[in-house]
Amino acid sequence: MNKSLKIILLGIGFFSMTNLVQAQTAWVAPADADQLTNPFANNEDAIKKGKKLYAQNCTICHGDKGKGDGMAGAALKPKAADFTTASIKAESDGAMFWKMSEGRSPMAAYKGMLSEEQRWQLVSYIRTLQK
Numbered sequence: 001m002n003k004s005l006k007i008i009l010l011g012i013g014f015f016s017m018t019n020l021v022q023a024q025t026a027w028v029a030p031a032d033a034d035q036l037t038n039p040f041a042n043n044e045d046a047i048k049k050g051k052k053l054y055a056q057n058c059t060i061c062h063g064d065k066g067k068g069d070g071m072a073g074a075a076l077k078p079k080a081a082d083f084t085t086a087s088i089k090a091e092s093d094g095a096m097f098w099k100m101s102e103g104r105s106p107m108a109a110y111k112g113m114l115s116e117e118q119r120w121q122l123v124s125y126i127r128t129l130q131k
């Protein structure tokens, strides 16, 4: 094989590797999302409403206990998030709110589908799954 062809092939290999790495990078919310405060933190009524919304919209992927083991969640790439993992438990309410609002493939952006109030209710409910 001639030398320049080798270099081109190496380049292609490296390029697809970086793409792969990019596809798997951790999902990090912007720092200013941490400044958002949940108006319904630990609010019983919000938790009840969040539970209902969660069952209707999220269980299918995230599972009823939030472990990312819903019927459709396990087969996805990346897998649906397990809310009980330490790194997600440690996230701020604002970061979670931001992520469910913006979405990331294969998860939809919920800001167009659920009101702000409903998204905070979901954050409050997900917190109960992490206890």
Ligand code: HEC
Pocket: 027, 053, 054, 057, 058, 059, 060, 061, 062, 072, 073, 076, 077, 078, 079, 080, 081, 088, 091, 095, 096, 097, 099, 100, 104, 105, 106, 107, 108, 110, 122
């Ligand atoms: C189609 C399957 C699917 C549905 C339905 C879905 N999600 Fe997700 N969700 C995912 C996947 C996959 C990820 C991981 C995305 C990633 O890491 O790139 C995720 C990640 C998240 C995260 C980020 C976790 C973290 O902090 O890193 C939150 C929060 C979340 N989902 C909330 C919800 C809520 C709330 C609902 C319902 C309103 C919902 N999701 C519905 C598939 C889904």
